[in-house]
Amino acid sequence: MDPKQIPLFARPAATLAVPTVIDAALRGGADLALSLSAGKDSQALVALLAPWFRAQGYTGRCYVVHADLGRAEWPQTAALVERMAEDAGMPLLVVRRPKGDLVARFEERLEATRESGAPFWPSSASRYCTSHLKAGPIDTALRNPAPFWPSSASRYCTSDLKRGPIDTALRSAEVVISAEGVRADESHARAKKPVVEIRTGITASSQKATRNLSAMTPEEALAARNPGQRVALNWRPLLHWNTEEIWQACGTSSAELTRRRLLYAAGQHEEALQGWPCHPAYVFGNERLSCAFCVLGSKNDLLNGAQHNPELYAHLIQLEIVGGATFKNGWSLTELPVTGEAARLRDAVLGQHKSAA
Structure with missing residues (x-):
């Protein structure tokens, strides 16, 4: 290829997408909350937006908000979140969820499922034979007739542990912007999301169309808002x-991550992690960073979670057994090819239940 042609196809330098409505809201004194999970996308978000906000001279508050999932978090996450916010100034x-962490929510859902008395067989009121069996084989669907775990269709881990507590915090301002590190590359669903939209759950709503800000566009809602309306x-x-x-915004690169993963896999753990600016789970081999056991995570990420959090892994297996439902529909955490302490604890839990039976 002719070198002179390269600029014609080169990707433009990445810049922040700042719609006019966002700038207008911030110039009007809106609060800006930077959501931080400690994953690479939210780390880049905070690292980039904090200095940008200061440079614009906006008068509203800007702060970092983190939803703590408790025992379900990687043990390194809390300290990393503090460091990232401090680095950003x-x-x-x-x-946090007032009633308890994500593991407590699993347990609550398990008990609710057990106490509901829902019949095993389908009926006119519960036709799971129709709703669950058309897309897959019967034995797979019946393995979890009443799951208590979160799923892609029931992401209560997000609504109860993240969005709900964050919404409560955001209610402190009449005009507030929640900045999120969501990227189109992550999934087809995220690629369809707009750069800016109304956060309907805490935006003023009304039966009267002219006052129902939650049903308007961001521009319309800000123009129609009266004092006291959020x-x-x-x-x-x-x-x-x-x-x-994203990696570059975090101060590293995919090539550097690959180098460190090879070191870690070779047993050179200290060297692999020394000076790494992001969450160590990436060096362990994770592609995504969420809680230590994300129901939407890949088997590779779940295996990393189990190997590095063996006690939590054993507890979740216990919940699978007691609740009679596997972590993923048709697939159990016990099937992960774990080694070491994770394997020992898994076998101990399975042995206890086998003896009890």
Whole structure:
């Protein structure tokens, strides 16, 4: 290829997507909350938006908000979140579900499922034979007739442990923007999301159309808002960034990550992690960073979670057995090819239940 042609096809330098409505809201004094999970996307978000916000001279508050999932988190996450907020020079607000952490929520759902008395067989009121069996074989579907675990169709881990507590915090301002590190590259569903939209759950609603801000566009809602009415926006300034651009914003690269993963796999753990600016789970081999056991995570990520969090792994297996439902529909955590302490604890839990039976 002629070198002179390269600029014609080169990707433009990544820039923050800042719609006019976002700038207008911030110039009007809106609060800006930077959501931080400690994953690479949210780390890049905080690292980029904190200095940008200061440079614009906006008068509203800007702070980092982290939803703490408790025992379900990687043990390194809390300290990393504190460091990332401190590095950005932003105050940190940590929110939690008042009734308990994500593991407690699993347990609550398990008990609710057991106490509901839902019949095993389908009926006119519960036709799971129709709803569950058309897309797959009967034995797979019946393995979890009444699952208590979260799933892609029931992401209560997000609604109860993240969005709910964060919404409570965001209610402190009449105009507030929640900045999120969501990227189109992550999934087809995320690729369809807009850069900015109304956060309907805490935006003023009304039976009267002219006052129902939650049903309006962001521009319409801000223009129609009266004092005392809240407008909340979701903003995704990194929506069209690619993975390499994110790593660079975090102070590293995919090539550097690959080098460190090879070191870690070779047993050179200290060298692999020394000076690494991001979450260590990536060096362990994770592609995504969420809680230590994300129901939407790959088997590789779940295996890493089990190997590095063996006690939590054993507890979740216990819940699978007691609740009679596998972590994923048709697939159990016991099937992970774990070694070492994780394997020992798994076998101990399975042995206890075999003896009890």
